[in-house]
Amino acid sequence: MPRIELVVGDLTAEHVDAIVNAANSSLLGGGGVDGAIHRTGGPAILAECRQLRTTVLPDGLPTGQAVATGAGNLHAKWVVHTVGPVWPGPGPEEATRRRLLASAYRESLALAAGLGAASVAFPAISAGVYGWPADDAALVALETTAQSDAAPALVRFVLFSERMHVAFRAAADRLALDAS
Numbered sequence: 754m755p756r757i758e759l760v761v762g763d764l765t766a767e768h769v770d771a772i773v774n775a776a777n778s779s780l781l782g783g784g785g786v787d788g789a790i791h792r793t794g795g796p797a798i799l800a801e802c803r804q805l806r807t808t809v810l811p812d813g814l815p816t817g818q819a820v821a822t823g824a825g826n827l828h829a830k831w832v833v834h835t836v837g838p839v840w841p842g843p844g845p846e847e848a849t850r851r852r853l854l855a856s857a858y859r860e861s862l863a864l865a866a867g868l869g870a871a872s873v874a875f876p877a878i879s880a881g882v883y884g885w886p887a888d889d890a891a892l893v894a895l896e897t898t899a900q901s902d903a904a905p906a907l908v909r910f911v912l913f914s915e916r917m918h919v920a921f922r923a924a925a926d927r928l929a930l931d932a933s
Contacts, residue, residue: 754899757932758909759925761918765793767911768828770870771821773861775878776834778813780806780820786876786913790832794825798832817856819864831868835861837879840886851893854879858897862904872907877917887917891924899930 764772764786775786780802782791791798801822806813814820819835835857838850857878865873880890898908912918925932 755901755904755906755908757895757898757925757930758907759918759921759932760909760911761913761915762911763789764874764876764911764913765789765827767874767909769872769874769907769909770829770905771831771833771865771868771873772824772827772829773819773865773873773875773878774832774834775876775881775883776814776836778816778836780810780814780834785881790827794827794832797825798822802834817853817860819857819860821864821868829874831865831870833861833864833873835878837883837885840879840884851889854885854890854893855897858894859901862898862901862908865905866903870905872909873905874909874911877910877912877921880917881913887920888924891917891921892927895921895924895928895930895932899928 774790777783814836816836816838821831821833824832837857838853841850879885
């Protein structure tokens with residue numbers, strides 16, 4: 754199991770091998786984490802994303818999948834782009850979307866490890882404008898990371914608020930994970 758860290762901070766300022774982008778399926782930038790990564794990383798990331806769209810991903814990146822580009826001006830080697838699901842609310846689609854959220858983490862971890870990354874920084878995927886409840890988003894993220902067969906040695910969750918950090922800390926405690 755990788756070492757798991759929980760911090761409040763700016764994902765784009767992280768000094769790690771790979772930074773995970775909570776992207777939209779177009780891969781062409783957006784708001785929140787996605788917009789911040791594109792702004793800070795500079796035009797090289799967008800250029801690589803456009804290349805992916807014209808070659809292997811003409812219909813965009815499917816929810817729950819991951820793809821990597823260089824990191825441009827970020828303090829990382831790679832950006833792993835993944836698309837999390839939009840929270841459907843309680844109901845029949847909840848279990849399916851929860852599996853897609855777990856897949857976004859699992860695929861990102863495996864891709865980062867496959868690239869040779871020793872460290873990766875994640876945001877709270879789907880827990881911003883996609884509306885996923887913080888407590889459940891944290892449980893899915895941490896449980897999936899702890900169960901991953903392929904992950905970098907260090908997985909850092911860089912959370913955008915103290916409220917989100919509290920949710921992740923509570924989830925780590927609930928799962929009996931040693932997360933610093």
